[in-house]
Amino acid sequence: MTTPLRLGIAGLGTVGTGTVKIVRQKAHLLAVRAGRPIEISAVSARTRDKDRGVNLAAYDWEDDPVALAKRDDVDVFVELMGGSDGPAKAATEAALKAGKDVVTANKAMLALHGQELAQLAEDHGAVLRFEAAVAGGIPVIKSLTEGLAGNEVTRVLGVMNGTCNYILTRMESAGLPYDTVFEEANQLGFLEADPELDVGGIDAGHKLALLSSIAFGTQVNFAGVELEGIGRILIEDIRAAADMGYRIKLLGVAQMTGRGLEQRMSPCLVPAASPLGQLEGGTNMVVIEGDAVDQVVLRGPGAGEGPTASAVMGDVMDIARGLRVTTFGQPAKTLSEAQPAQSAAPAPYYLRMTLRDRPGALAKVATLLGASGISIDRMRQYDHADEAAPVLIVTHKTQRSALNEALDAISTTDVVLGDPVALRIEEV
Amino acid sequence: MTTPLRLGIAGLGTVGTGTVKIVRQKAHLLAVRAGRPIEISAVSARTRDKDRGVNLAAYDWEDDPVALAKRDDVDVFVELMGGSDGPAKAATEAALKAGKDVVTANKAMLALHGQELAQLAEDHGAVLRFEAAVAGGIPVIKSLTEGLAGNEVTRVLGVMNGTCNYILTRMESAGLPYDTVFEEANQLGFLEADPELDVGGIDAGHKLALLSSIAFGTQVNFAGVELEGIGRILIEDIRAAADMGYRIKLLGVAQMTGRGLEQRMSPCLVPAASPLGQLEGGTNMVVIEGDAVDQVVLRGPGAGEGPTASAVMGDVMDIARGLRVTTFGQPAKTLSEAQPAQSAAPAPYYLRMTLRDRPGALAKVATLLGASGISIDRMRQYDHADEAAPVLIVTHKTQRSALNEALDAISTTDVVLGDPVALRIEEV
Structure with missing residues (x-):
């Protein structure tokens, strides 16, 4: 066996504990697959004295995740604390700056600081992987x-x-x-x-x-x-x-x-x-x-202990095997700044609104939809006991902007009670 | 951009042509993602003069796939010829022996010679990948x-x-x-x-x-x-x-x-x-x-041109990015020789048989099933016009061996016409 890959795990909640369990219980299997042993050097969490159902005695303890991230005997910093900023981000940055690889399940941190962290990783020759941040156990x-x-x-x-x-x-x-x-x-x-x-x-x-x-x-x-x-x-x-x-x-x-x-x-x-x-x-x-x-x-x-820890271990195993793909699949500086487009693709919509039960109410709605270029595919008016008549409409394909225009116009009339609900019908 | 990854593609049927198209049409995207250009040095197929809907003029032609596999300007030999032995295997072996990586869609070759080829790859520091061999475009x-x-x-x-x-x-x-x-x-x-x-x-x-x-x-x-x-x-x-x-x-x-x-x-x-x-x-x-x-x-x-070529390109991109995982996920010599077990896990079964329409026929079948320890969950006898009565039986969980024993016993009686059909009910 060659050099072991040494982990520092910060955060010992469900996912952290699950990860420790896999490393402990499957040491042989992991070593055979990775071609080298996977070991834990040290761990960190907010509370030390707590029964987590797994024996942590063999690992050093660090109160400070930043200190954990920088340890010489840590090759991969496994960030499972959560939180978009604060200790999670500080420790991740410290690890990357020290050229250590990082595996995280932290979707909030990456959604808000992904670009900067990916760049930091590349600047220091480190990889930053996050399989566990999206859709749990699904690779x-x-x-x-x-x-x-x-x-x-x-x-x-x-x-x-x-x-x-x-x-x-x-x-x-x-x-x-x-x-x-x-x-x-x-x-x-x-x-x-x-x-x-x-x-x-x-x-x-x-x-x-x-x-x-x-x-x-x-x-x-x-x-x-x-x-x-x-x-x-x-x-x-x-x-x-x-x-x-x-x-x-x-x-x-x-x-x-x-x-x-x-x-x-x-x-x-x-x-x-x-x-x-x-x-x-x-x-x-x-x-x-x-x-x-x-x-x-x-x-x-x-979600869940096993599935999320499985995803964390997928990333750890990749690093152990020498796989070094950039965070978002291409160098951070080649990622473009896309123009955000609000519901640009046309689609049919489902509309629910409550009309006052008076002559011409429905006609008025249909007219206003038509005025925005929206045609109706299906419509249903439900039985009603009082003055309010629930109406469901399915439109043909339209732009969301046209729909919003029509709904605004409808709201200014006196035929609708409350806010209409509009749900997109997505083709799959 | 750094050193290009140079492909030699053998086999220009649907998948080969699809692969050439992706390399040609997405050169920029692939280069950005891989961090280096993906190029084709040479191609090979049985027939040279054939309109494949893609321009091959820029690539050298080799009649012999083994010659293609050994070319100095080929880093990755892409084997899309098919056939478990013959030219596909000869060329794959030649490439691996020359220390070249191989990407193949050839399930038959790997199913029959996978162990030996994986070992050969490892002996020569090459990788052998086969995403396209299983389930088309699914990674x-x-x-x-x-x-x-x-x-x-x-x-x-x-x-x-x-x-x-x-x-x-x-x-x-x-x-x-x-x-x-x-x-x-x-x-x-x-x-x-x-x-x-x-x-x-x-x-x-x-x-x-x-x-x-x-x-x-x-x-x-x-x-x-x-x-x-x-x-x-x-x-x-x-x-x-x-x-x-x-x-x-x-x-x-x-x-x-x-x-x-x-x-x-x-x-x-x-x-x-x-x-x-x-x-x-x-x-x-x-x-x-x-x-x-x-x-x-x-x-x-x-299956299909696009999906299978997508899988081939996934492997090519991995190699371009420096991912070097062993063929079957662990070193070939650590793969164990498993004892094959024939339908060892117990399951319920669906049985269809045709009984002679005579008193006691069904009782005899039920008795023989019972004698092998098989209990019946559901049974249906269908309407019938002539002497043959179709019968469907769903058993409780049983071993296939017990079922075979019962079916053999049933066949030796004179109550069954033709061979019974037994289908396993798999829990998912």
Whole structure:
């Protein structure tokens, strides 16, 4: 056996503990596969005295992750603390500056500082890898960066937040309203400390921004992601979508358009019979479309100790084997600054609005849609007991800008109660 | 830009031509991603004068692929000729002996000679990669070898022959018998020159043997794959399976059991609602199960110019970037010689047999199954007009050996007409 690869692991939560377990329990298998032993030199976490179900006695302890990152006996700094700034970023920078490779699961840090960190890594001859940051155990970063490197990517899309998918599929299967299922998910510990990270689409938006960068050779631009959460989805929307052969998913879509890079993370309707439509519970799915490969669909667990540690170890094993690919698949300084395009690609839309029950209300809506060049594919008015009539409309393909114009015009009339809901219907 | 990576491409059929097109049309993109230009020095094929829809004038021509493999201006020999032996093997060996890296789509060659070629590559410091040999455009070799390298793999299974999946799904959707759809597929050019490679499961069996080797660290052992084709599947089997919530797929399954390595490529029933059950047409799907990641499902086009060339280019780009992983994920001499185990894992089975319509016939069958320790979960006897009564039986979990014993005993009686059909029900 040749020189061991020595890890310093910062952060001993679920993923950190899972990573330590794999290194300990599969030492022989890993060494055979990598051609060299994988060892842990030292670890760091906020609290030292805590039973994590794994024996850490053999490893040095560092209170300060920056000190851990700089240790001479650490070849790879494994950053599993989380947080876009603060200690995670400080320690990552310290490691890279010392020429040490970094493996991280930190989507927030990379979504906000990816460009700068990738450049820092390259300046110091280090690699920075982040398979665990996107879609848990699915080797999607590797597939996109390496396996499909011969493709011009045309679109990347997927379900990248298991909690939102759990909430939406549970609303449908149990017939429960959003608030009830949200509370259930909270009780089950599925939600982040700040739930808006999940249900507001922020966490998934971070992941999409990372995929976009690799797919289109652009600098990570999380600020350019149009974000919309799932909080306004009613059980009625889910049922109406199902009636028409669709399911509602919090869908991330990135594509390069004539007007710039479109990145959206928003609730969308997808065909119920498509792989995305059939995705249940906390599972993630990423669809990669390229000019040569056509379409590849990757599906797997989006979170959890084992799956996320599996992704961390994939990166560690790559480094042990000498694989040194740049962070986003090409040198950081060649990544372009893409113009963000807001919903530039035309699509059909699902609209839900509540009309006052008076003569001509529907005609007025249809007229205003028509005035913005939007034609109606299907329309349904539901039974109603009081003065408010729920109406569902599916449009033909339109630009989001035209739709927004029409919805603004509709809102200024006196025929609509509350804000209309508009969900994109994504072709997959 | 640094030193270019120079290719020699042998074989200019669909995949070879597709590969040339990618190298020509995406020169800039590939160079940016790889950090160096990808060039073609020379090509070789059986016929020189043929319009392949791509300009080859800039490349030297070699009639002899072995000469191409040894050229000084070739860094990577791209073998896309096919055939397990003959020129493909001779040229691959020549390239490896000259220390040149080899990228191949040749599943037959690797399934039969993988161990020896992997060893040869290592002896000469060369890498031998074969993403395009398994499941077309899906980056499954990379996912298994690299992305999931931190897992002890527990099972690999999948649909790896698009033609068989086309035939089975078309039989179901059009209600047509096997022979008719086979003829259709032949007319459409979906079948290999020797159709038995497809419908007999040989081609898919080659792929399974390659996946097994990586998954379990064993020497490729195609002879250890239990093979059964789809030729005996009736439209009635497909309908009966559908009635019970299953679909029939030509399924490859590899798992390490207490008795040895089980590798099967045979028609199986899978739950209709599972990703495998929902797979339509020529698409491929590979499911990888590991102790850390749980389950990852990869889906994509199993063949065709673009997808297969995409896989070839993934390997080429890896080499251009300096990734040098061993052929089967660990040094060839550490691959173990696994004991082949024939259908060792117990499973429920679907049985179809035709009984003579006489009193006690069914009782005799049930008794003989019971005598081999097999209990019946469900049974159906269909309407019949003449003396022959079709009977379907679903057993509880049993060993295949016990089932074979019972079927042998049943065959020696006078109650059964023809050979019973037994299909495994695979849990996914």
